[in-house]
Amino acid sequence: MHELPVTQGILSIVLEAAEQAGSYPVQRIDLVIGTLSSIVDDSVQFYFDALSAGTLAQGAQLSFRRVLATLTCGACGYQAQVIAPLPDCCAACGSTEVLVEDGMEFYVEAIEVEEPNNACSNCEINPDEQ
């Protein structure tokens, strides 16, 4: 529901990092989003395509790594990955002594920028190697 400010946040982090890395075009953006954090991938991509036009990040591919929430049973130790609506008890032993953790992750993990081509097109000597 609030994908516009979220996308603005992603773009500003990405552009800052891309400029620090030498202002090369951004090819891919790795995002880590927990399944409980209510962010819709398609919606972010939609806003991203509009907001990134004319920037270093134009055309970059958004890669979403989803982190599932983990349910742990305090009675038998059973663990399972869960999404909303959450179960109210352990699927293995039926105990209601359960704890749900993770799934709230919400960050930019890395970006992939276009490899700078340092080789001189006339003499084919790479200045980095001299």
Next chain:
Amino acid sequence: MHVPIVKSILTSNDQIAAENKAVLDQHGVVAVNLMASPGAGKTSLILATARSLPAALRPAVIEGDLASSIDAELMAKNGIPVVQINTGGNCHLDAPMIRSAFPHLPFGEFELLLIENVGNLVCPANFALGAHLALVVASVPEGHDKPYKYPGMFAAADVVVLNKVELKEVFEFDPDYFWRGVQMLKPEAPIFEVSCRTGAGVAEWAAWLAQHVAGVATQNT
């Protein structure tokens, strides 16, 4: 070329939230972010809480609403200093909005700031405001399954108030099921059952809040 970053998506909001908290601490104010669905009773809880708190803890209020100022007018009528923020359709308050409300607050005249977020069980959980306490208000007519369906919101709660408890039977509300849903996400969050209409449970909640405010204030001095 791979460039590692690892930075929260809402870093710029989080930074302003941290600045907001510093301003509040500097003025000796403890802030509470009230989050709930529309109609859960955020405004009623603020009014009932203000009446039950000791006179020295009379709160100021920031009202977040999509467009209207109905709630703010109600606060003002009850003698509560209030600043209205209209989000213009935005589904949540954010840290810059709170910052922009600060110049309109009578700092020095209050120690408790209650921030009424936009009625929504999804988005407000992601946007830090700089408050010291996240309060989620649920209500019986919404149903006992809310923690299971909106886990992000309840995982963000420091304390939960269940309102309209006089209607439990009418809505066949299972309090144990509700409590378990909160506890599996936030085992340490206390839950208070209140009725803002009858006044039941409000004194206990207000006493806990007063004690919590005193605790935060002590930490900051």
